[in-house]
Amino acid sequence: MKSLSLCVSLVPVLVLVLVPGLWVRVSAAPGCGPCDPDQCAGLPAAGCAAGSVRDSCGCCSVCAAAEGEPCGGRRAAARRCGAGLECVRTDEDKKMKLGDEDKKKKLGVCVCKSNYEVCGSDALTYSNGCALRSASLAAENQGKEPISIQNKGRCPTAPVIVSPPGEVYNVSGSQVYLSCEAVGVPTPVLTWKKVLGGKKREELLPGDKDNLAIQTRGGPEKHEVTGWVLISPLTEEDEGSYECHAANAKGEASAVGAIRIVHSIHDIVKTVTTEDEL
Numbered sequence: 001m002k003s004l005s006l007c008v009s010l011v012p013v014l015v016l017v018l019v020p021g022l023w024v025r026v027s028a029a030p031g032c033g034p035c036d037p038d039q040c041a042g043l044p045a046a047g048c049a050a051g052s053v054r055d056s057c058g059c060c061s062v063c064a065a066a067e068g069e070p071c072g073g074r075r076a077a078a079r080r081c082g083a084g085l086e087c088v089r090t091d092e093d094k095k096m097k098l099g100d101e102d103k104k105k106k107l108g109v110c111v112c113k114s115n116y117e118v119c120g121s122d123a124l125t126y127s128n129g130c131a132l133r134s135a136s137l138a139a140e141n142q143g144k145e146p147i148s149i150q151n152k153g154r155c156p157t158a159p160v161i162v163s164p165p166g167e168v169y170n171v172s173g174s175q176v177y178l179s180c181e182a183v184g185v186p187t188p189v190l191t192w193k194k195v196l197g198g199k200k201r202e203e204l205l206p207g208d209k210d211n212l213a214i215q216t217r218g219g220p221e222k223h224e225v226t227g228w229v230l231i232s233p234l235t236e237e238d239e240g241s242y243e244c245h246a247a248n249a250k251g252e253a254s255a256v257g258a259i260r261i262v263h264s265i266h267d268i269v270k271t272v273t274t275e276d277e278l
């Protein structure tokens with residue numbers, strides 16, 4: 001039964017494909033007059049954000065509905081989404097199980113079919129393929145090169161230290177840590193070095209000290225990495241500058257923090273107050 005009804009329903013499609021003259025007349029929504037291209041309003045000089053499509057009467061070129069714009073609607077007034085976009089009706093309408101004819105009356109919103117970030121050939125990151133397409137159409141309209149997709153995901157960027165290690169003061173025997181947060185695409189690799197005086201200018205951590213540990217984890221944001229130097233118990237030897245170093249294929253960045261020993265807990269309070277006053 002199913003295959004029989006499928007065959008029957010294919011017949012009109014075949015007729016339309018085989019007889020081109022029929023196509024325009026039959027596909028035109030009810031309410032369309034005869035097509036006179038001279039009567040079509042031109043496209044805006046600034047171009048269309050989501051490109052152009054045939055109107056629902058199959059006659060004039062009109063701007064397609066862009067991402068976030070309403071789409072759907074009845075007959076001659078129906079609006080279609082641009083390439084890469086689909087018309088999504090609200091969940092409420094789906095739940096109500098409307099008949100086909102009723103559904104056509106309901107307006108929807110154009111939503112991009114792809115929902116991941118892309119990197120354009122202009123080295124800019126776009127929220128999705130539709131945003132890139134819009135930018136490309138705008139560029140072409142200004143006589144510039146179109147923008148193509150360079151890669152899925154964000155454009156590669158050199159690391160940036162978004163939260164450098166500060167200075168920490170405490171008494172010997174205490175537990176201290178320095179933290180450092182870096183961002184980059186691809187996500188940078190974080191390392192710590194102790195800055196030394198003299199010939200041996202720096203030492204890669206953790207080294208062989210058993211009162212020092214390095215911890216690293218991804219986040220808090222995507223493409224971010226956070227690392228810590230943890231020292232417990234703090235000794236005179238640990239005093240000094242610590243460099244947080246972030247590197248990926250695009251470059252590197254570093255920032256220096258410090259650990260200082262104070263003689264009593266009261267000195268920590270004093271130091272903090274001094275910083276606040278500055």
Ligand SMILES: *[C@@H]1O[C@H](CO)[C@@H](O)[C@H](O)[C@H]1NC(C)=O
Nearest residue numbers: 168169170171174175176177
């Ligand atoms: C100083 O040391 C104490 C005891 O180990 C610790 O609880 C406190 O968090 C430390 N303060 C700072 C600023 O690191």
